[in-house]
Amino acid sequence: MNKIAKLFVTFISAITLALVSFTSSFAKVEGEYIVLGSAISLTGKYSSNGVHTQNGYNMAVERINKMGGVEVQGKKYKFEIIYYDDESNPKRAAQLAERLIKQDGVHYMLGPYSSGLTKAIAPVTEKYKIPMVEANGASRSLFTKGYKYLFAVLSPANQYLEVAIDLAVEKNGGKGVKIAQAFEQDAFSQDVRLGILDAAKRTGSEIIIDDKLPKELNDMAATLAKVKAVKPDVLVVSGHTKGALTAIRQISEMKVDVPMLAMTHCDAAKLSKQHGKKSEFALCASQWHKNLSYKDKFFGSGKKYAKDFQKEFGYDPPYQSAESSAALLVFKDAFERANSFDRDAVRDALVDTEMQTFYGNIKFGPGGQNVAKPMILFQVRCKGDDCENRVVAPTKWASDKFYHPIPKWSERS
Amino acid sequence: MEKVKQKDLILYSGLIILGLAAPYLFSAFKVQLTYLCVLIVLAMTWNLQGGEMGYNTFGNILFYGLGMYLTASVQVGMFFPLAEWTESGGEKTFVHTTAQYFQGIGVGLLVAAIIPTIIAGAIGYAILGLRGHYFAICTLGLGIAAGEIAGGIEIIGAGQGFTTPPFPAEIVDAEARGKFFYFLSFVLLIGTFVFVKYIYGSRFRLILNAIRDNEDKAEAMGIQTMKYKIVGWMCSAFFCGLAGGIMGGLIGYIDSTDVAFDGREMGVFMVLMAILGGKGTLWGPVIGATLFHFFKEGLWTLILGWQYVALGVLIVVIVVYFPEGLMGWLREKYPERFGEVIDEKDRKAQVELK
Numbered sequence: 001m002n003k004i005a006k007l008f009v010t011f012i013s014a015i016t017l018a019l020v021s022f023t024s025s026f027a028k029v030e031g032e033y034i035v036l037g038s039a040i041s042l043t044g045k046y047s048s049n050g051v052h053t054q055n056g057y058n059m060a061v062e063r064i065n066k067m068g069g070v071e072v073q074g075k076k077y078k079f080e081i082i083y084y085d086d087e088s089n090p091k092r093a094a095q096l097a098e099r100l101i102k103q104d105g106v107h108y109m110l111g112p113y114s115s116g117l118t119k120a121i122a123p124v125t126e127k128y129k130i131p132m133v134e135a136n137g138a139s140r141s142l143f144t145k146g147y148k149y150l151f152a153v154l155s156p157a158n159q160y161l162e163v164a165i166d167l168a169v170e171k172n173g174g175k176g177v178k179i180a181q182a183f184e185q186d187a188f189s190q191d192v193r194l195g196i197l198d199a200a201k202r203t204g205s206e207i208i209i210d211d212k213l214p215k216e217l218n219d220m221a222a223t224l225a226k227v228k229a230v231k232p233d234v235l236v237v238s239g240h241t242k243g244a245l246t247a248i249r250q251i252s253e254m255k256v257d258v259p260m261l262a263m264t265h266c267d268a269a270k271l272s273k274q275h276g277k278k279s280e281f282a283l284c285a286s287q288w289h290k291n292l293s294y295k296d297k298f299f300g301s302g303k304k305y306a307k308d309f310q311k312e313f314g315y316d317p318p319y320q321s322a323e324s325s326a327a328l329l330v331f332k333d334a335f336e337r338a339n340s341f342d343r344d345a346v347r348d349a350l351v352d353t354e355m356q357t358f359y360g361n362i363k364f365g366p367g368g369q370n371v372a373k374p375m376i377l378f379q380v381r382c383k384g385d386d387c388e389n390r391v392v393a394p395t396k397w398a399s400d401k402f403y404h405p406i407p408k409w410s411e412r413s
Numbered sequence: 414m415e416k417v418k419q420k421d422l423i424l425y426s427g428l429i430i431l432g433l434a435a436p437y438l439f440s441a442f443k444v445q446l447t448y449l450c451v452l453i454v455l456a457m458t459w460n461l462q463g464g465e466m467g468y469n470t471f472g473n474i475l476f477y478g479l480g481m482y483l484t485a486s487v488q489v490g491m492f493f494p495l496a497e498w499t500e501s502g503g504e505k506t507f508v509h510t511t512a513q514y515f516q517g518i519g520v521g522l523l524v525a526a527i528i529p530t531i532i533a534g535a536i537g538y539a540i541l542g543l544r545g546h547y548f549a550i551c552t553l554g555l556g557i558a559a560g561e562i563a564g565g566i567e568i569i570g571a572g573q574g575f576t577t578p579p580f581p582a583e584i585v586d587a588e589a590r591g592k593f594f595y596f597l598s599f600v601l602l603i604g605t606f607v608f609v610k611y612i613y614g615s616r617f618r619l620i621l622n623a624i625r626d627n628e629d630k631a632e633a634m635g636i637q638t639m640k641y642k643i644v645g646w647m648c649s650a651f652f653c654g655l656a657g658g659i660m661g662g663l664i665g666y667i668d669s670t671d672v673a674f675d676g677r678e679m680g681v682f683m684v685l686m687a688i689l690g691g692k693g694t695l696w697g698p699v700i701g702a703t704l705f706h707f708f709k710e711g712l713w714t715l716i717l718g719w720q721y722v723a724l725g726v727l728i729v730v731i732v733v734y735f736p737e738g739l740m741g742w743l744r745e746k747y748p749e750r751f752g753e754v755i756d757e758k759d760r761k762a763q764v765e766l767k
Contacts, residue, residue: 091664127590212564215670
């Protein structure tokens with residue numbers, strides 16, 4: 001037993017040494033760098049959107065740094081981001097937020113991808129009074145908790161597809177419609193569902209299928225079989241990227257005819273590229289589209305952003321990337337207006353944010369959500385085999401008319 | 414015997430002092446230290462089944478998740494209408510006063526210890542008749558099913574998740590929350606260790622070992638194996654429930670499959686940690702969990718994106734080179750240090766035989 005005790009003492013002292021050597025202190029502002037922290041899903045079920053988010057952040061960091069950086073008290077600073085992989089797991093995300101703040105000394109945070117992970121991180125940033133500008137947590141429950149240090153550049157999730165129901169009702173001559181819906185079991189998708197429930201109530205529509213989809217989403221045949229049987233007017237599906245891909249794949253395989261298909265995450269899933277004509281006529285909610293007429297001096301217009309992004313990363317930017325880039329523009333603006341690195345001064349500056357970016361207008365409501373920007377709807381339209389997302393609502397930016405109803409599969413070539 | 418105990422005493426008091434001082438020495442690492450305590454508890458309790466009893470369970474995550482949901486539900490439900498707290502993904506926010514928060518978590522943890530224990534008894538009665546792989550697969554199903562079921566129950570937030578009550582705002586000290594959860598988990602760790610150590614010195618352990626080595630013979634000896642198997646599992650459930658309750662409060666957000674019934678991570682980790690350290694030993698799971706946690710925290714961020722590949726390699730290395738875990742390996746290498754008397758003549762004779 002004595003030897004074991006010795007072994008233990010060695011072991012414990014090794015750990016102690018390791019821990020002590022770990023505690024090298026970082027600072028919020030290091031030399032000419034302003035260090036931001038972010039836990040992002042690089043692996044796991046949100047990895048594709050996590051990468052979109054990270055690309056958006058990186059693109060903005062590079063651009064802002066190249067164009068002179070952030071000027072605070074007459075000195076130029078550059079942005080730098082410390083990333084960790086949260087593995088698409090809220091538990092890990094909360095732990096990493098703690099780590100970024102306590103061990104890496106980060107004083108300003110960028111959000112993770114998805115509402116669930118933002119929900120896990122927000123209590124931590126709130127506790128340490130760390131301002132967090134997030135671009136991918138849309139669940140409206142984030143904005144009713146009274147968080148003071150949380151700022152979201154996007155519109156709440158319940159607004160995503162409400163407009164789609166209004167459109168369907170309008171096409172139905174103002175009468176209520178029959179809705180079939182299937183949502184992933186996660187914070188974001190369930191919030192989209194709440195929006196639909198509200199819209200259905202408001203328009204006198206009836207929900208005839210209300211299914212839940214598992215988190216590891218790769219099959220929704222059961223829901224689609226029901227849809228085939230009961231023939232709803234609208235089919236609503238939301239389940240991040242996998243939800244959009246699964247829906248299109250199985251709808252085309254099972255030849256499900258439904259007059260209107262409303263979804264989320266079509267652009268993140270690169271639907272028009274991956275599924276081409278099969279995805280035609282899908283109606284998608286989006287926070288942003290490159291054809292919108294917003295502008296700023298860093299990225300120019302949405303179209304220019306899309307072009308630069310394409311050059312850098314090799315694909316068309318989904319809104320997840322655009323809003324992530326916008327988050328950094330917000331931070332830059334806030335730092336310069338605060339003209340200080342005091343967290344509370346920066347936080348107060350964030351509260352007063354009122355600006356236009358290529359991504360849209362940004363102004364934060366009392367709960368921290370962006371109240372200055374509407375959601376848009378686009379529809380996938382094809383010319384030959386070349387498919388594109390065309391904005392159909394709101395009318396201000398609509399480049400195309402909303403095509404309704406979707407032709408039957410037997411009539412589609 | 415007495416002499417050994419005295420030496421142990423030095424070791425234990427040293428560890429306790431280290432444990433008490435840790436959150437002050439390594440203030441920035443409080444959350445990781447809390448995780449470490451919880452991981453050790455999970456590994457030690459898994460070892461009771463997997464190591465001592467020979468029943469490889471993947472079901473302990475069930476009690477962990479239950480404990481998490483129960484603590485949070487009680488903590489909210491004691492003072493406010495729970496349905497309104499979770500409705501629409503937690504839109505309404507009630508604020509716990511300091512007293513309410515601590516009363517809530519206290520009662521919540523109590524419930525989180527008792528109910529999983531009862532459930533373990535009930536489920537154990539139903540499925541502990543299964544042996545070997547059948548038991549393992551059955552318990553694997555339990556955890557997955559629980560996650561899916563919890564994801565459909567509206568009153569605990571369903572797919573939206575459950576935001577646990579925030580730490581009382583009246584306590585201004587930002588470090589207080591970390592300390593509170595650390596000491597809570599440390600007390601749990603000590604409690605678990607003392608309990609498991611007590612079991613190691615008891616007849617109960619011998620019975621569990623008998624079940625592991627040959628259940629039929631044990632039965633033939635007149636041992637009511639079913640009874641002991643159930644009681645063993647209930648003991649594990651008690652501590653797993655408490656561990657879950659603490660983690661729920663610490664994380665602040667409960668998600669049905671990713672946080673609570675997280676069989677894919679926690680459920681696998683607890684098995685891995687016990688095997689890494691050496692199952693069927695008192696210290697094995699402790700060492701295994703500590704090493705594993707350090708490996709995970711220290712290296713994972715260095716190999717961003719490849720961490721699960723590294724974990725896979727680690728599992729392979731453990732299974733191939735340390736099938737008996739670190740403690741087993743040490744024991745084989747230095748049997749004398751484990752108090753095993755080796756008869757040199759006998760050893761030589763065996764070598765010649767080979």
